Amino acid sequence: MKYITSSLLLLLAFSSFAQSTKTINQYGNPIFEGWYADPDATVFNNKYWVYPTYSSKYKEQVFLDAFSSDDLVKWKKHPHVLDTSAVKWANKAMWAPAIVEKDKKYYLFFGANDIQNDNEVGGIGVAVADKPEGPFKDHLGKPLVDKFHNGAQPIDQFVFKDKDGQYYLIYGGWKHCNIAKLNKDFTGFLPFDDGTIFKEITPDKYVEGPYMFIKNGKYYFMWSEGGWTGPDYSVAYAVGDSPFGPFKRVGKILEQNDTIARGAGHHSVIINKKKDKYYIVYHRRPIGDTDGNHRVTCIDEMNFDTNGNILPVKITNEGVKAEKLK
Structure with a gap:
């Protein structure tokens, strides 16, 4: 009996250790399992959300998953919040x-089909849902942007809300970036005062993946x-007095570390306004892995x-500690 009791206690102790180890292992980078890139991170209803690209061969990239968390540490997967079955023009x-x-309403902007010229079908689309976890449905039945304007491939879109409540679409690949003024229901654009729709705001060395936020009245x-x-994939930034710039490149703030990961880039930012904390959410490649996806x-x-400059980000394996919004 004494032997059984001792064995039981040992088993319980091991189970407790295993459980604590499991919890500890939820901390750190990457924040969830799987090949995912180009994350857009935000906050909805006191919960953190991340919407990434499913990183695979182009023909297999036919859906988008989302992930939610109460504390930046434990993440819940919401599979297929949008897929090409809901977007007839995307394949x-x-x-x-x-x-x-x-x-x-929740509006999910996305790129599809990787068009290479104005004669191909694809570009930037919009989907809409009543909840952040979807399911999302096609908002327009066609792309919102389906042509190359100012040399910008219609991919890598970001939606920016200015201080006056106006929403802008900022997007572009192929080393060109445009900004356009969205209309109220996100079905199209409003012209600028000079009659143009797409204004180019490309800074020096820009390639893709634009992101913008306001801090202390300045546009980052x-x-x-x-x-x-x-x-050499990395993140750089500039600072301006409006969403139109002009933007003069300041320098890189996120890049690879040979001892931790390669090719760190294509990011977004979570801002905890109450605690004045900023978190950069990005993708990177495991050391020694040569598969591009x-x-x-x-x-x-x-x-x-103290001058408002972004300090170089130290990429880590530890990630960040639990941080609740409430």
Whole structure:
């Protein structure tokens, strides 16, 4: 009997250790399992959300998953919040989602089909849902942007809400970036005062993956540069007085670390306004992995100096500690 009791206690102790180990292992980078890239991170209803690209061959990129968390540590997967069965014009390369909430609706912007010229079908689309986890349905039945304007491939879209409540679409690959003024229901665009729809705001060395936020009245414009499959992939930024710039490149703030990961880039930012904390959510490649699609989603803290400059981000395996919004 004494032997059985001792064995039982040992088993219980081991189970407790295994459980605590499991919990500890939920901390760190990458933040969830699977090959995912180009994450758009945001906050809805006191919950963190991440919408990434499913990183695979173009013909296999026919859906988008989402992930939610209460604390930046434990993430719940929401599979196939959108797939090509709901978007009749899209058939591959569903990329780089960007989401925004407006009037109690959730609008998910995405790229599809990787068009190479104006004669191909595809570009930037919009899907809509009543909940952040979807299911999303095609908002237009056609792409929102289906042509090359100012040389920008219609991919890598970001939706920016200005201080006056106006929403803008900021997008572009192939080393060109445009900004366009969205109409109220996100079905099209409003012309600028000069009659144009798409204004180019491309800074020096820009390649793709634009992102913008406001801090202390200044517009921080961020982007990815370098080759997306190469070690030079990284994030740089500029600062301006309006969403139209002009934007003069300041420098890189996120890049690879030979001892941790390669090709760190294509990011977004989570801002905890109550605690004035900033987190950069990005993808990177495991050391030694040569498959171009093997990218994982990670998170690290982003800090500023006293002059408002973004300090170089230290990429880590540890990630960030649990941080609830409430």
